[in-house]
Amino acid sequence: MGSIGVLLVGHVMPYLEQELDKRYKLFRAWDYPNAAQLPSQHATSVRAVVGNSSAGADAALIEALPKLEIVSSFSVGVDKVDLEKCREKGIRVTYTPDVLTDEVADLAIGLMLSLLRRICESDRFVRSGKWKHGAYKLTTKFSGKTVGIIGLGRIGQAIAKRAEAFNCPISYYSRTEKRDSKYKYYPSVVELASNCDVLVVACPLTEETHHIVNREVMNALGPKGYLVNIGRGKHVDEAELVSALLEGRLGGAGLDVFENEPVVPQELFQLENVVLLPHVGSATVETRTAMADLVLGNLEAHFLGKPLLTPLV
Ligand code: 8YV
Secondary structure, eight states: OTTSEEEEOSOOOHHHHHHHHHHSEEEEGGGSSSGGGSOHHHHTTEEEEEEBTTBOBOHHHHHHOTTOOEEEESSSOOTTBOHHHHHHHTOEEEOOOSTTHHHHHHHHHHHHHHHHTTHHHHHHHHHTTGGGGSOOOOOOOOTTOOEEEEOOSHHHHHHHHHHHTTTOOEEEEOSSOOTTOOSEEOSSHHHHHHTOSEEEEOSOOOTTTTTOBOHHHHHHHOTTOEEEEOSOGGGBOHHHHHHHHHTTSSOEEEESOOTBTTBOOGGGGGOTTEEEOOSOTTOSHHHHHHHHHHHHHHHHHHHTTOOOSSBOO
């Protein structure tokens, strides 16, 4: 397969990049100002694109690669892939579901605990020596708080299962009610936010879910409510989030994703009721290796004419 051209459009873990280099004729997008400037003989040899959560295959790239057969994303979110264009041109798309579900759900719970029990702030309290001058303040109990989940897919359900272990009542919003779900359904995000203590974003990013958490939702969640985002930054109106936090209209936020990563609004840095993470939802050795093996396995299956492991398109 060494002659098969693969275009890597986003940075991935070294193991995956090394394996792609061994198995294929690997082109790295950052070596070219843009894919349209891939030397023409290279563009015609590229039969696969490998992306990640922040880089995929848009219509322009797809048009610039006439021999493209498959886009394999090192991510479960594929909002950077023009799926309609891929369907139109018969280009397969694979992603990495299931292998990262537990990881992301674990981190969501970690953010909830960090937020309500102020774990990061109290760590800073000890390190600063302030403990010598008095006890740390009382915080907020997590167990038993109502957790509202936007999107009850694999990750949303895994979050719900974990939160139940903390005796948290679970409610959710999704486009349609899941008849087989035991959790309380709300037909709007505002209603969900009005009736929960912790609101978690766990849905895919689409045109419909862009800024699904807006000013109205934040005000509904309120000064004793907490927002956790382990989805995509663009699920939340970030400017409105900063205002809501600075004005005390929202109790706190645990954020693993941001609208313009890696840029994070500086105003958030001063806030103790905010936990900021660098998009590490799936970022453990075990999980990212499993994701990498899915990318490699899907490419191998495709080029050997075998069934794809995790097809989306
Ligand atoms: C990515 C993510 O896996 O899976 C996703 O959609 O957002 C992340 O867990 C990671 O950024 C590598 O692309």
